[in-house]
Amino acid sequence: MSTPTGPAPGLPVRTPRPRQSGRHRRPEPVAAPEGAPALVLAVPGTPSAAVRGLAEEVISIARSELPGLNAAIGFLEGDDESEFPTVQSVLAGAGAQRTERYEQAKAAGREVDEPEGPVAVVVPLLAGPDSALVGRIQQAVADSGAVAELTDVLGPHPLLAEGLHVRLSEAGLARADRARLFTVATAADGIILATVGGEDALQTAGITGMLLAARLAVPVMAAALDSEGSVAAISEALRESGSTQLALAPYLVGPELAEGLLETAVKEADCAAAEPLGAYPAIGKLVLYKYTTALGIVPQPQGTPAN
Numbered sequence: 651m652s653t654p655t656g657p658a659p660g661l662p663v664r665t666p667r668p669r670q671s672g673r674h675r676r677p678e679p680v681a682a683p684e685g686a687p688a689l690v691l692a693v694p695g696t697p698s699a700a701v702r703g704l705a706e707e708v709i710s711i712a713r714s715e716l717p718g719l720n721a722a723i724g725f726l727e728g729d730d731e732s733e734f735p736t737v738q739s740v741l742a743g744a745g746a747q748r749t750e751r752y753e754q755a756k757a758a759g760r761e762v763d764e765p766e767g768p769v770a771v772v773v774p775l776l777a778g779p780d781s782a783l784v785g786r787i788q789q790a791v792a793d794s795g796a797v798a799e800l801t802d803v804l805g806p807h808p809l810l811a812e813g814l815h816v817r818l819s820e821a822g823l824a825r826a827d828r829a830r831l832f833t834v835a836t837a838a839d840g841i842i843l844a845t846v847g848g849e850d851a852l853q854t855a856g857i858t859g860m861l862l863a864a865r866l867a868v869p870v871m872a873a874a875l876d877s878e879g880s881v882a883a884i885s886e887a888l889r890e891s892g893s894t895q896l897a898l899a900p901y902l903v904g905p906e907l908a909e910g911l912l913e914t915a916v917k918e919a920d921c922a923a924a925e926p927l928g929a930y931p932a933i934g935k936l937v938l939y940k941y942t943t944a945l946g947i948v949p950q951p952q953g954t955p956a957n
Contacts, residue, residue, distance in 0.1 A: 682718040682947075688744045688770040689721040689941045690737065690798070692787045694780075695905035697725045697734035704904060704929050705775065711934025716942070724772075726786055737772065737787065741794035745769040768799045773940045776803040777810055777903050777927060778854040780847030801940040805901075806854050809932035811861035814843070814899045817924040823897040824866055840893025841870040842884050842919055845901040846911070848874070855901045862899070869893060872901070875911045885919040896921035904928050 689712065693705050705723045713719045722744065724737035735743075748769050774787055784803070791798050804810065818824040823838045841862065845855040855872035863870040869891060873884035885896055898919055900912060904926040916923045927933055 680716060680947075682716050682720065684718075685748075686720065686945065686947070687768045687799075688747075689719060689937070690740050690744065690770045690772045691721065691723050691937060692726060692737050692772050692774045692790070693723060693905055694726045694775065694783045694787075695907070696909075697728055697732075701725075701905045702734065707929035708775065708934045708937055711929070711931055712938040712941070715935060715938050719938075719941075722770075724790075726783070726790065737790040738794040741770055741772070741791065741796040741798050744798075745794075745796040768797050770796065770798045771941045771944045772798050772800045773937050774801070774803050775903055775933075775937070776847075776906060777805045777901055777933075778845050778847055778858075779803050779850040780906065781850060783847070783906060799944050801944055803854075804903075804933065804936040804940065806857035806861075807932075807936060808861055809936060810858050810901070810927065811865060813927045813930040813932045814858070814862050814901065814924070815865050816930065817927065818866075818897060818899055821897075821922065821924040823899075823922060823924055838893075838895050838897035838921075839868050840888035840891075840896045841866065841868060842881060842888065842896060842898045842915075842921070843870050843872045843901050844875050844881065844898050844912070844915055844923075845872060846874065846876045846906065846908075848876075858901060870899075873915075875900075875915050876908070881915040882918045885921065898923035900924065900926040902926045903933060 691705055691709060693701060695701060702723070709721045709723065712721060722740050723735075724740035725734045726737060728734040728736040728739075730736055730739045772787065772791055774784060776783060780803075788800060791800055815824060818838070818841070825837065841859075843855050843859045843862065845851045852872050852874055859870040859872050869888060871884045871888060874880040881898075888896055896919055898916060898921055900907065900923065907926060912923060
């Protein structure tokens with residue numbers, strides 16, 4: 651029984667843990683700097699409620715990693731009269747907001763410097779390069795009239811190989827240890843890594859494919875969903891090399907994938923397929939990494955090779 655002044659004799663007393671120091675010290679939480687440019691996620695493809703939900707989940711992951719992050723979603727094929735604002739309008743709005751904050755601070759008598767630098771950092775929601783889509787995003791940034799910085803696409807990156815591995819395991823096409831995602835056995839003995847965007851996209855997918863092959867210990871070959879005969883040729887090459895049970899892994903976030911393209915590829919390859927990467931946590935972390943790298947404000951995420 652406790653006394654008015656503390657616990658009864660003999661009962662354990664909880665004391666504060668000493669502050670850790672040295673390399674085992676927990677890092678201090680990092681927050682977005684005040685007045686930092688907005689993160690604008692440029693979403694390709696046809697807008698829909700599902701695509702918006704995916705983009706919002708990606709942004710939510712980024713915000714959880716960097717509290718105070720000012721982030722917005724702009725659609726490459728959006729309509730400013732609907733719930734899907736275009737990249738241009740989102741950037742124009744970011745510029746207007748920064749000007750308004752500056753004017754309000756001046757009106758309040760605060761000493762503030764006139765805002766300089768980009769009003770936003772635009773991150774394409776693309777796992778790999780697609781010259782046509784990236785060119786359209788560049789044009790949207792230019793048309794906005796705002797000063798904004800456009801980052802590279804998200805891949806190649808080891809975290810994307812991890813995401814592909816998880817999607818394959820979720821589809822029952824690869825088995826993975828829950829703790830470290832280390833494959834014990836695989837249901838598929840050959841993986842078609844499917845992408846869109848031309849030759850550059852194929853080369854980038856090939857790099858991530860090598861990382862995925864190392865995780866699964868099976869051959870992985872990249873194929874172009876938007877190139878006629880590519881998937882069929884790669885599936886034939888894998889079977890000729892000894893693979894008997896193939897699986898298709900989309901090296902895509904999802905919105906950039908044209909309707910029916912994946913289904914056609916599955917028929918050509920005559921195999922099962924995993925889901926696109928979607929809002930896998932690594933996508934949100936890589937979006938944030940592109941943003942913070944452009945601004946130089948936080949360390950690299952786990953799994954990012956040092957330059």
